[in-house]
Amino acid sequence: MDFSPNDTQSLVQQTARDYAQKTILPQAAAIDRDERFPADLLKGLADLGLMAVNVPAALGGAEAGVVAYSLAMTEIARTCASTAVTMAVTNMVGEVIARFGTKAQAERHCPKLADGTYAAGAFALSEPGAGSDAGAMRTTARKIDGGWVIDGQKMWITSGAHAGVMVVWARTGGPGTGGISCFLVEKGQKGLIIGHHEDKMGLRGSNTVSLTFDGCEVPDDALLGEVNGGFKIAMMALDGGRIGISSQAIGIATAALDEAIAYAKDRKQFDKPLADFQAIQWMIADSKTELDASRLLCLRAASMKERGVPFSKEASMSKVFSSEAAVRICNRAVQVLGGYGYTREFAAERHLRDVRVTTIYEGTSQVQKIVIARSVLK
Amino acid sequence: MDLELTEEQRMIRDTARDFAVKEVEPKAAEIDKNGRWPSELVKRLGELGFMGVAIPDEWGGAGMDNVSYALAMEEICRACASTGVIMSVNNSLYCDPVYKFGTPAQKDRWLRPYASGEKLGCFGLTEPMSGSDAQTMATFAERKGDKWLINGSKNWITNGPHADTIIVFAISEKSTVGKAKHTAFLIDKDTPGYSREKPDEKMGIHGAHSCTVFFENIELSDEHRLGNVGEGFKVAMATLDGGRIGIAAQALGIARAAFEKAVEYSKDRKSFGVPLANHQAIAFMLADMATEIDAARLLIWRAASMKDKGVRHTQESAIAKLFASEMATRVAHKAIQIFGGYGYSKEFPLERHYRDARITEIYEGTSEIQRIVIAANALK
Numbered sequence: 189m190d191f192s193p194n195d196t197q198s199l200v201q202q203t204a205r206d207y208a209q210k211t212i213l214p215q216a217a218a219i220d221r222d223e224r225f226p227a228d229l230l231k232g233l234a235d236l237g238l239m240a241v242n243v244p245a246a247l248g249g250a251e252a253g254v255v256a257y258s259l260a261m262t263e264i265a266r267t268c269a270s271t272a273v274t275m276a277v278t279n280m281v282g283e284v285i286a287r288f289g290t291k292a293q294a295e296r297h298c299p300k301l302a303d304g305t306y307a308a309g310a311f312a313l314s315e316p317g318a319g320s321d322a323g324a325m326r327t328t329a330r331k332i333d334g335g336w337v338i339d340g341q342k343m344w345i346t347s348g349a350h351a352g353v354m355v356v357w358a359r360t361g362g363p364g365t366g367g368i369s370c371f372l373v374e375k376g377q378k379g380l381i382i383g384h385h386e387d388k389m390g391l392r393g394s395n396t397v398s399l400t401f402d403g404c405e406v407p408d409d410a411l412l413g414e415v416n417g418g419f420k421i422a423m424m425a426l427d428g429g430r431i432g433i434s435s436q437a438i439g440i441a442t443a444a445l446d447e448a449i450a451y452a453k454d455r456k457q458f459d460k461p462l463a464d465f466q467a468i469q470w471m472i473a474d475s476k477t478e479l480d481a482s483r484l485l486c487l488r489a490a491s492m493k494e495r496g497v498p499f500s501k502e503a504s505m506s507k508v509f510s511s512e513a514a515v516r517i518c519n520r521a522v523q524v525l526g527g528y529g530y531t532r533e534f535a536a537e538r539h540l541r542d543v544r545v546t547t548i549y550e551g552t553s554q555v556q557k558i559v560i561a562r563s564v565l566k
Numbered sequence: 567m568d569l570e571l572t573e574e575q576r577m578i579r580d581t582a583r584d585f586a587v588k589e590v591e592p593k594a595a596e597i598d599k600n601g602r603w604p605s606e607l608v609k610r611l612g613e614l615g616f617m618g619v620a621i622p623d624e625w626g627g628a629g630m631d632n633v634s635y636a637l638a639m640e641e642i643c644r645a646c647a648s649t650g651v652i653m654s655v656n657n658s659l660y661c662d663p664v665y666k667f668g669t670p671a672q673k674d675r676w677l678r679p680y681a682s683g684e685k686l687g688c689f690g691l692t693e694p695m696s697g698s699d700a701q702t703m704a705t706f707a708e709r710k711g712d713k714w715l716i717n718g719s720k721n722w723i724t725n726g727p728h729a730d731t732i733i734v735f736a737i738s739e740k741s742t743v744g745k746a747k748h749t750a751f752l753i754d755k756d757t758p759g760y761s762r763e764k765p766d767e768k769m770g771i772h773g774a775h776s777c778t779v780f781f782e783n784i785e786l787s788d789e790h791r792l793g794n795v796g797e798g799f800k801v802a803m804a805t806l807d808g809g810r811i812g813i814a815a816q817a818l819g820i821a822r823a824a825f826e827k828a829v830e831y832s833k834d835r836k837s838f839g840v841p842l843a844n845h846q847a848i849a850f851m852l853a854d855m856a857t858e859i860d861a862a863r864l865l866i867w868r869a870a871s872m873k874d875k876g877v878r879h880t881q882e883s884a885i886a887k888l889f890a891s892e893m894a895t896r897v898a899h900k901a902i903q904i905f906g907g908y909g910y911s912k913e914f915p916l917e918r919h920y921r922d923a924r925i926t927e928i929y930e931g932t933s934e935i936q937r938i939v940i941a942a943n944a945l946k
Contacts, residue, residue, distance in 0.1 A: 189575070189633055189871045190568045197567060255567050449944060469941035476944045477885045484864035485857075488569050505857040554850075561849035564829055564856045 234304025265439025270393030281309030306352025379404030390541030612683015643819025648773030660687025770921030
């Protein structure tokens with residue numbers, strides 16, 4: 189048993205940390221304030237191999253594994269959660285195509301996701317009427333000679349306006365999860381309309397849009413996996429995606445706790461540092477404990493995925509625990525900073541706004557609990 | 567990064583599980599009900615090597631690592647938390663410091679028969695007026711020529727009523743300015759001046775007897791001194807770093823017992839025409855329980871593997887202990903809730919798990935002490 193990262197994992201973590209601290213951190217507040225999509229930073233991440241950490245080297249990826257990916261994600265999220273989520277979705281899309289795509293599909297898209305030719309990848313599953321209940325989606329793909337015609341609406345699509353390629357789920361068969369297929373839709377495809385840009389509480393630098401598919405025609409080789417076999421791909425992708433979001437939540441919470449600790453040591457009230465008050469110490473101790481538990485749950489899920497054993501329950505445990513803990517930790521950080529925590533002078537309020545979505549996207553906490561309960565009641 | 571158990575660790579866990587399920591669990595309710603000291607199980611723990619899991623075999627132990635110790639504790643405590651804490655005190659609070667701080671002669675006399683389970687040890691730090699604030703103890707060790715004269719008392723001494731030897735912490739140098747200095751001693755039960763109160767009556771862990779121990783003009787030679795003069799507090803704190811792993815594992819075992827029963831009950835028992843498990847209110851409780859149990863186990867394994875590597879693990883042990891103990895109380899509480907009236911009844915073991923879990927937030931450092939340790943490290 190060894191809880192320390194190996195050399196490759198340490199190297200990836202350190203690479204991510206250096207870039208995040210030197211290049212991303214100084215821009216994070218402005219990215220949030222100006223709602224700026226950080227295309228330059230994403231290219232920088234691609235140059236370091238961080239846009240395809242767990243993608244085979246033959247496809248342009250870093251092939252550094254899932255633990256390394258998780259560690260890198262946490263480092264980026266410590267500085268800018270918007271940049272981190274864009275990185276997370278792009279990594280997920282690269283992995284999905286590498287895993288389920290044909291050789292031709294993988295060779296067409298993975299290198300471009302990895303090297304930054306594509307600004308990002310996108311994952312189009314949710315719809316206005318199908319969130320947690322993804323199997324209820326209404327977007328359809330109709331077979332025509334030589335291809336498919338996709339019609340319908342998708343919602344909450346991260347990087348939708350910038351993605352070079354998006355993985356899109358549509359109904360090709362009967363109702364329920366058994367009638368869904370998966371397609372690769374490229375940027376600029378005719379009939380793909382980028383819709384409403386969401387005005388969000390946090391992650392203001394990440395691009396979130398709705399998509400309309402209006403007679404969007406894609407060729408036969410856009411089909412990813414089997415006809416009507418798409419739901420399984422979505423679920424497997426999300427198992428991995430949850431490790432990414434869990435790692436993101438951990439990164440945001442780490443930043444919030446670090447800021448709270450620094451402030452508590454520096455700020456004096458009643459003639460002594462805040463850190464000398466037990467009320468503050470308790471918040472720090474609880475945050476540290478919950479953060480460590482989150483990290484270990486996340487690293488366990490990541491190392492299980494890396495070993496190729498089933499990790500669905502563990503990914504859900506990691507996601508629900510770390511996201512819920514991260515919200516508490518960020519909330520406590522605002523409390524430790526008091527009025528300053530509520531102002532934009534400090535990062536605490538941004539962390540709290542950014543972290544709040546981690547209990548919602550890539551499966552709400554409630555969906556994670558359904559997954560866990562199903563597994564323990566088996 | 568490798569979070570897998572080795573083959574040897576799995577073997578220890580399986581041995582412990584097998585023993586716990588076959589020999590311990592069937593007796594747990596009776597032990598609790600009668601407040602019975604399970605002497606036959608204590609003997610078996612010794613035979614199986616569980617009274618000195620992480621002590622090298624040359625000193626009578628099983629020669630395994632601390633991860634193995636945590637695994638064995640979890641399994642034994644899943645069956646009976648009383649039996650588990652008897653084991654924990656002998657392993658963590660007695661054998662571990664004697665191994666770490668004892669001279670070869672001391673180990674020969676005070677470690678080998680204890681690690682092998684022939685004899686039983688206990689640990690005397692707490693006093694009637696000093697719990698969390700352990701340094702303010704009143705027990706005093708006076709230097710008289712080449713002897714020590716010990717006077718004072720210790721309370722809540724788990725294993726006290728049955729132990730052959732106690733490690734006692736006493737003030738050896740009073741100070742009007744700054745802190746007093748402490749020294750640790752090994753005192754055998756048949757030493758003149760040694761006496762014990764009747765066992766304490768407790769809310770839970772009824773089979774694990776504890777009592778107050780009195781020392782009246784006990785005369786000791788330096789052979790009885792454990793560690794250096796004035797360094798007793800260091801001995802105590804280093805010991806508790808390890809002990810907390812044991813108690814965290816105890817909490818984990820209790821939580822697992824409550825959780826596993828809640829899962830089975832949720833599948834069997836019907837309400838509103840469907841199994842309890844089909845109600846999301848119940849399913850989500852089970853999901854929370856399962857998640858927190860896994861988180862606690864990982865925190866425990868991390869602390870134990872750091873101890874195995876010989877790196878400082880004070881903060882990690884405190885984190886594991888704090889999280890696991892509070893988790894155990896929550897999990898046992900939810901398990902009672904799922905069982906409803908049956909959970910409150912002595913007909914089922916759920917109320918025992920709840921009573922047993924509650925102590926893990928208190929002994930070997932309260933949750934409040936763990937938070938002080940964690941915050942002090944984080945705010946350094």
